[in-house]
Amino acid sequence: MSQHIVISAEGLGKCYRRGARSEKHDSIRDALAARAGALFRDRRSENAEHETFWALRDASFKIARGENIGIIGLNGAGKSTLLKILSRITTPTVGYARVTGRLGALLEVGTGFHAELTGRENTFLYGAILGMSRAEVARKFDAIVDFSELRDFIDTPVKRYSSGMYVRLAFAVAAHLDPEILLLDEVLAVGDVTFQRRCMAFARQLEQQGSTILFVSHNMFSIKTMCQRVIYLKLGRIAYDGPTDEALRLYEADSKLATATWFQAPKDPAIVVTDIDLYNEQGERKTMFEFGERMKVRIGYRALKPVEQPHFLCSIKRADQVLCCNFSSYCDNVDLPHVYGDGAIEVLTPPLKLVSDRYTVLIAIREKGFQQLVAGQIGVSFHLRHEIFEATEFGVFHEPAQWRVVQSVTGQMEPVRGLR
Amino acid sequence: MTNVPVSHCRMAHPTTPDSIEIRPNSGLFDLELDTVWRYRELLVVLTLRDIQVVYKQAALGIAWAIIQPVFAVAIFSVIFGHFAGMPSEGIPYPVFAFAAVLPWTYFAEAVRRSATGLVSDAELVRKVYFPRLIIPLACVIAPLLDFLIAFIVLFGVMIWFGVMPSWRLLAVPPLLAIAAMLALAVGLWLGPINVRFRDVKHTLPFMLQIWMFATPVVYPVTIIPTQWKWLFSLNPMVGVIEGFRWSVFGKGDLNSVSLGISLAAIGLFLIGGLIFFKRMERSFADLI
Numbered sequence: 001m002s003q004h005i006v007i008s009a010e011g012l013g014k015c016y017r018r019g020a021r022s023e024k025h026d027s028i029r030d031a032l033a034a035r036a037g038a039l040f041r042d043r044r045s046e047n048a049e050h051e052t053f054w055a056l057r058d059a060s061f062k063i064a065r066g067e068n069i070g071i072i073g074l075n076g077a078g079k080s081t082l083l084k085i086l087s088r089i090t091t092p093t094v095g096y097a098r099v100t101g102r103l104g105a106l107l108e109v110g111t112g113f114h115a116e117l118t119g120r121e122n123t124f125l126y127g128a129i130l131g132m133s134r135a136e137v138a139r140k141f142d143a144i145v146d147f148s149e150l151r152d153f154i155d156t157p158v159k160r161y162s163s164g165m166y167v168r169l170a171f172a173v174a175a176h177l178d179p180e181i182l183l184l185d186e187v188l189a190v191g192d193v194t195f196q197r198r199c200m201a202f203a204r205q206l207e208q209q210g211s212t213i214l215f216v217s218h219n220m221f222s223i224k225t226m227c228q229r230v231i232y233l234k235l236g237r238i239a240y241d242g243p244t245d246e247a248l249r250l251y252e253a254d255s256k257l258a259t260a261t262w263f264q265a266p267k268d269p270a271i272v273v274t275d276i277d278l279y280n281e282q283g284e285r286k287t288m289f290e291f292g293e294r295m296k297v298r299i300g301y302r303a304l305k306p307v308e309q310p311h312f313l314c315s316i317k318r319a320d321q322v323l324c325c326n327f328s329s330y331c332d333n334v335d336l337p338h339v340y341g342d343g344a345i346e347v348l349t350p351p352l353k354l355v356s357d358r359y360t361v362l363i364a365i366r367e368k369g370f371q372q373l374v375a376g377q378i379g380v381s382f383h384l385r386h387e388i389f390e391a392t393e394f395g396v397f398h399e400p401a402q403w404r405v406v407q408s409v410t411g412q413m414e415p416v417r418g419l420r
Numbered sequence: 421m422t423n424v425p426v427s428h429c430r431m432a433h434p435t436t437p438d439s440i441e442i443r444p445n446s447g448l449f450d451l452e453l454d455t456v457w458r459y460r461e462l463l464v465v466l467t468l469r470d471i472q473v474v475y476k477q478a479a480l481g482i483a484w485a486i487i488q489p490v491f492a493v494a495i496f497s498v499i500f501g502h503f504a505g506m507p508s509e510g511i512p513y514p515v516f517a518f519a520a521v522l523p524w525t526y527f528a529e530a531v532r533r534s535a536t537g538l539v540s541d542a543e544l545v546r547k548v549y550f551p552r553l554i555i556p557l558a559c560v561i562a563p564l565l566d567f568l569i570a571f572i573v574l575f576g577v578m579i580w581f582g583v584m585p586s587w588r589l590l591a592v593p594p595l596l597a598i599a600a601m602l603a604l605a606v607g608l609w610l611g612p613i614n615v616r617f618r619d620v621k622h623t624l625p626f627m628l629q630i631w632m633f634a635t636p637v638v639y640p641v642t643i644i645p646t647q648w649k650w651l652f653s654l655n656p657m658v659g660v661i662e663g664f665r666w667s668v669f670g671k672g673d674l675n676s677v678s679l680g681i682s683l684a685a686i687g688l689f690l691i692g693g694l695i696f697f698k699r700m701e702r703s704f705a706d707l708i
Binding site: 012016084085086087088089090091092093094095096097098099100101102103105107108111112114116117121124125128129130131133134157 | 438439440441442443444459461462464465466469472473476477541543544545546547548549550702703705706
């Protein structure tokens with residue numbers, strides 16, 4: 001390989017004692033009690049495997065200078081653990097890694113900011129925390145302040161800042177860290193749209209400089225636009241390491257079909273959902289949709305017994321667990337008289353008018369007249385992209401409204417052109 | 421939108437690799453003090469932060485550095501000096517007590533902060549890498565400012581009571597350094613324990629109180645019966661406080677033997693603390 005290897009990891013693993021995190025506020029008394037208890041228990045009965053779990057295991061990879069790598073996986077797959085090991089916040093239990101070059105790690109924007117200190121004081125504090133020298137921060141100070149657009153507030157204590165201002169200043173400092181290798185953990189997921197754009201611009205600029213970026217995200221759009229290579233972690237192990245498209249395909253395939261937690265599956269279910277697939281209107285399989293696109297949900301089922309007049313409910317749940325909308329065969333007056341054997345039902349949604357985020361399709365099947373829930377499935381995830389509106393800050397859905405300006409109190413009104 | 425500046429000089433010399441090795445274990449005596457040195461700027465900044473933050477939004481501000489010891493001395497003077505008639509080696513009791521309360525206040529504050537500093541900065545420990553030793557170090561350095569301010573007051577009090585300062589005051593900085601080393605050593609042992617067991621935080625106040633009464637702060641060392649002197653000297657703060665009184669008043673003598681023993685003990689305690697802290701450091705982010 002002609003390029004320089006900047007990160008090489010060899011069998012990295014991190015083992016946690018089960019409950020170590022929840023035990024964090026334990027007292028000496030509890031620890032003594034546990035010790036005393038252990039004396040009277042058979043040691044061998046306590047299987048070590050039950051007491052510990054591997055947050056990360058056998059992680060080996062090499063990363064060359066200038067690569068942009070996405071790290072994906074479900075929650076608890078070991079993404080953050082990997083970044084924490086590489087940034088030396090925590091040490092691995094086993095394995096070895098070598099990192100060559102100035103490393104910047106942004107596991108959170110603004111860690112170490114002190115609320116009582118002013119923006120100026122915090123700039124120096126945060127700069128030092130990120131590993132910049134005082135002279136370096138002093139030299140870049142004006143650029144940082146310009147970038148944050150907070151010149152008027154730079155001598156105000158940050159506790160008077162809005163959360164947006166806070167993040168802006170923190171990011172401005174971080175953006176001037178000028179690292180050769182950057183580790184980013186979901187930090188781009190905070191802040192408003194302008195901020196997000198700025199983050200992306202910053203990442204691109206680093207990319208052009210030849211910096212190496214490791215980027216943890218749940219946002220498959222960002223991953224797709226930024227990374228050529230993806231490491232997909234599954235239960236602490238690297239399930240896939242290679243081109244982005246293939247990694248995303250595997251990830252989507254894996255995050256399919258799990259029984260919903262609220263659904264108590266009966267012993268001999270009358271009907272099971274065997275497949276949920278998403279298509280666009282033209283019938284192409286997709287997991288990323290644009291705002292306003294229609295989505296076709298195909299629900300494959302196997303009815304082991306005849307089910308009379310079932311009601312199909314197809315719900316869309318946002319990543320933050322907000323149930324956004326339901327499509328119900330009952331409400332839409334669809335008559336499904338009798339279902340038996342293998343089959344499929346297709347739902348063509350109206351144009352999706354939701355804000356940008358990751359969504360999950362849920363399927364519930366009820367017997368006639370809402371008597372009994374016979375199936376409950378968490379299905380595929382998909383991403384929806386809205387040009388401007390991100391989730392949480394902009395509610396759930398967006399519909400164009402009609403606007404006009406009321407010119408003056410004399411009552412002269414004119415419609416505004418260009419806006420709808 | 422302003423662009424992020426690009427440092428071209430770095431790109432011109434792409435091969436200046438300072439490689440970091442990441443592995444499970446470091447050697448028992450590999451304290452990585454060179455890394456601490458490389459992060460000295462962070463030490464300065466965190467120390468400044470600790471100084472700036474303490475009296476922010478307090479109407480009396482830095483005056484608290486004076487008010488606290490003055491009140492302590494006032495109470496001691498009334499109770500021990502006046503009611504109990506505690507001997508004070510011919511020096512007015514308030515001055516006698518003040519000269520000891522100052523280094524003690526510094527020491528107690530340094531211990532309290534360095535033992536709890538890791539937990540107060542839990543966010544940093546969880547999310548950012550730096551040598552964790554920086555935190556107790558900053559905690560021991562920051563209260564020195566309070567000491568300096570109160571020391572000026574001590575000067576005033578001395579002159580008021582007609583006690584003249586002398587060249588012996590030159591012994592104050594080394595004595596203070598010994599107190600700082602001891603505080604750091606205690607912090608290095610208690611800090612990691614506090615990460616795991618928050619009991620330390622609750623134990624500290626009365627531990628420090630007991631320690632204060634086991635140190636000749638409110639009474640002279642002469643009231644200790646001779647046969648118990650050896651036990652008393654096991655407390656390294658005895659040498660520091662006695663040395664302080666000697667340097668301020670010229671009374672008594674600087675017991676170089678007991679101070680030497682104290683120093684050796686503190687040295688061992690400190691080195692042990694460094695090794696212990698370094699061993700525990702690796703799990704801070706997981707446990708805190």
